[in-house]
Amino acid sequence: MSTLSLSTLRLNLSRYDYSGLGLPALVLLIMAMLVLPLPPLLLDILFTFNIACSLVIIMIAIGTRKPLEFSSFPSVLLFATMLRLGLNVASTRVILVNGHEGHDAAGKVVAAFGEIVIGGNYVVGFIIFAILMIINFIVVTKGAGRVSEVNARFTLDAMPGKQMSIDADLNAGVIDQDTAKKRREELAQESDFFGSMDGASKFVSGDAVAGLLILVINLVGGLAVGIGQHNLSLSEAGRIYTLLTIGDGLVAQIPSLFLSLATAIIVTRVTTSESMTEQATTQLANPTALFLAAGILAILGAVPGMPHLVFLTLSLGTAAIAWGILQRRDRPAPEPVTAAAQAALDEPKELDWDDVDQVDLIGLEIGYGLIPLVNPETGGQLLSRVKGVRKKLSAELGFLVQSVRIRDALNIDPDAYHIVLKGVARGKGQVKVGRELAINPGQVYGPLEGQATKEPAFGLDAVWIDPAERDHARTLGYTVVDASTAIATHLNKVLRDNASDLLSHDEVQQLLDKLAAKAPKLVEDLVPGKLSLGVVTRTLQNLLNESVSIRDMRSIVETLSEASSRTQEPDQLTAIVRPKLGRMIVQSLVDESNSLSVMTLDPGLEQLLHNVLQQSAPGQNMAIEPGLAERLFAALRDGARAVEEMGHPAVLVVSPTIRPWLSRAARYRVNDLTLLSYSEIPDDQSVKVVHTVHAETR
Known part of the structure; x- marks a missing residue:
């Protein structure tokens, strides 16, 4: 291998993240325990490590406030179970091979646990061990498995409702998109966790069954090997292999019991802001219940033949605890040190901008x-x-x-x-x-x-x-x-x-940014080079006021860019943009035969409005005689009603000069009337005049 390749290899190895090698190393260790014989000293270390791991797991489970805080528990439970079973296999190999050498054949830990439980009586020791197995398998493991199954079922059944609740809060504006995304992720994690726990509980129950079978194999196999291969007497073989078997089983069952308890604690947790210890302490501190329990203990202690000292002592202790709880609850709040301090506390908080709420759009x-x-x-x-x-x-x-x-x-x-x-x-x-x-x-x-x-x-x-x-x-x-x-x-x-009220500078900027992704030069030339963002916004609001969609932003921006050299007034820009959007405006007004049915003004009336508009000062409202205005709008209402009865939308076509004024004036006086100018109707559009508006002049 070249020098360059070696240096590259060293560099890659130096950059490698070794923090993820823990689990692969644990898997290799478990495989080694299943295949290779281990010395007694290494067995002692591994048994102690197994007990320490189970203690850490159960302490974490006790301190967890909600199950998702220990979301890795199903995987941790799997590896912890496999580690314990691997140790069982390794210790079984040592017991069967070297058990005839004495109590220390499988290490000091196995021998110590065996002697503590047996205590010189092998029958009693075996019964105690059997009771531990029954507690683990029948009580803790079976109950935890049932709770896991129910939790998984109800969690999955409740998922649609919870998902809809998140969507409801999002639509109502209670939460934003980021919060909704986070809550959806937590919901998915919760369903995955309880589904995994349903399966992980089977690891625990299988582990308990495996422990019982390994106990029988060790005992029967040990007697067979001791009597048949090492010529030990039945009593000697029974004494040695019973001690080793029970010691090995106990060393394995204690971590197994801890894991079963941790599983039960996790699946029976009620999600609150308190840990299990805080929650239990708060809820068990019930003075009434404690006083009743103290009274019953005192009555039992007074019964002849009962151990009076024990019952009465416990009764007094329980009553003292209840009394202490009552004293803490009834303890008054600390009084303020001085009147000045009280006045400072009562002084209203200084107002800031956080106290000013923005109205919702x-x-x-x-x-x-x-x-x-x-x-x-x-x-x-x-x-x-x-x-x-x-x-x-x-x-x-x-x-x-x-x-x-x-x-x-x-x-x-x-x-x-x-x-x-x-x-x-x-x-x-x-x-x-x-x-x-x-x-x-x-x-x-x-x-x-x-x-x-x-x-x-x-x-x-x-x-x-x-x-x-x-x-x-x-x-x-x-x-x-x-x-x-x-x-x-x-x-x-x-x-x-009120569509124009919904469009602000922010929305217009987003529309321009979206158009800039496809036509960057077009947007760059318009804003802020030729028109300000405020002028563009006001022009778009005018279009929306007249019920014109602004979907065709490219055509609107192109027209504004061309017209910006002639005027900067939004009203005039609106009048210039409308003809460019003529086809889009007309498309919803034509009938099935693609014909546009319209109303027109009487030529004399239209000329009169032209004359009045020319006499009005620029920038001011058109000064029209009140009687004429009343007759005009009444005629427009009658004409719109007549056209609608024919089955056509009410469309009035007038000259471009008077269309802006008449549109503003008729907007709130004639319902559902659309005003078009002659220039806004495409040249190839078929037009049919169905009504002429007359307003007699005096």
Whole structure:
């Protein structure tokens, strides 16, 4: 190998992270114990290490506040179990091969534990060991396994509800995306952990069974080897191999019992902010229970024949503990040192900016009677409906509509709700939980029994009916929706009517950044070179005010870039941009034959409006005679109603000069009227005039 290769190898070895070699080394050690014979001294070290590991594990389990804090426990339990079984195999090999040499054949640890338990009586020692096995296998291991199984089942069953709860909090604005992601990860870890614990508990039960079988093998095999191969008497072989077998089993069963207890502690933990010791100490410190226990002990101590001293002493000790707990609870709080200190404590806290809350951009306040609509666990659909409204509006308007903050409000009626924009209620209504709203679309074939009302979004006549009447109402021509859909429809209308209020500088900057990813030079030339971000924002808000989508940002930015040399006024820029978006504006107004049905102004009326506009000062509102204005808007309302009865949307086409003023003036006076200029209609678009608006002049 060349010098360069050797130097490269040394460099790679020096950079290697050796912190991950612990588990591979443990696996190799377990494999060695299963295959290679180990000396008694090494067995003593490994048995002691096994006991230390089990003690560390159970202490960690006791101090854990919630199971996920010890999420590695199933894997740790697997390796600890394999280490103990490997030691069992290694010690069995030594006992069967060298057991005839005496009590120390398998090491000092095995001999010491065997002598302590047996205490000179092999029958008693064997019975004590059997009791330990029964406690471990029947009581602790079996109970922990059952609890693990139930925990895994209920955790998996509860996952959908918990996931929906996270989504509900996210949609309601209670948590942000990062918190929701973290809670979802914790939920996934929790399900994985309890699923793993269900399987890991089988390791513990299998370990207990293996310990019992190894005990029988050691005892029977030891007697056979001692009598058959080493010519020991039955009593001598029984004495030696019984001591070694029980000592070996006890050294293994003590760590096994600790692991079983740790498993039971983990799976029976109730998740709180306290450790098991703190939780038990707090809950067991019950003076009433302690006084009752002390009284019963005192009564038992007074019974003739009972050990009076022991019972009465324990009774007094229990009563003293209860008395001490009562004294601590009744101890008054420390009094303030001086009156000045008390005054300082009572002095109100200095205000800072944290005490000033920002209003939510979009809010939905609901009465307490509507809370079931928000809870997915009770079948509430409001959160999903609101999310659907946001998704639909974002796609149609061309920018991301911010989250809707849903909160309960005690200052409104139980069945009422308020749609709030920037802290101001822009829509109000009432719905009935558990009932459905049958809306009269204009033509129905019979009445319905129920509570008459008005549909909150559009003010149509409606009736609250029982869900069982839904199909009957639909056969009569009614449109039937549930309470959540009624609120969502109202929310959709309010947000659509106030779309310009939802668009701020931040959203416009994000739209420009998104466009810059595909056309960087176009955006770079416009902002801030030719137009400021404020002017662009105001122009886009004007388009939204006139119900024009801003999805085609490329065309908008190109037009603004070309028009920036002529004007910097947002209103004029809006009038220049609209013709470029003509096809998109018209596409939702044409009928099935791709024909645009429109209204026009009487030529004399349109010329009159032109003359009035020319006489008005620039930058001021158009000064129109009040009587003429009243007749004009009344005629527009009548014309819009007539066109809608024909089955067409109400569209008025006027000259580009008067369109901006007439659009602003008619916006709140004529419902659902769309105003177009002649220049906004594509040249190849088929147009059909279905109505002419007349307003007699005096």
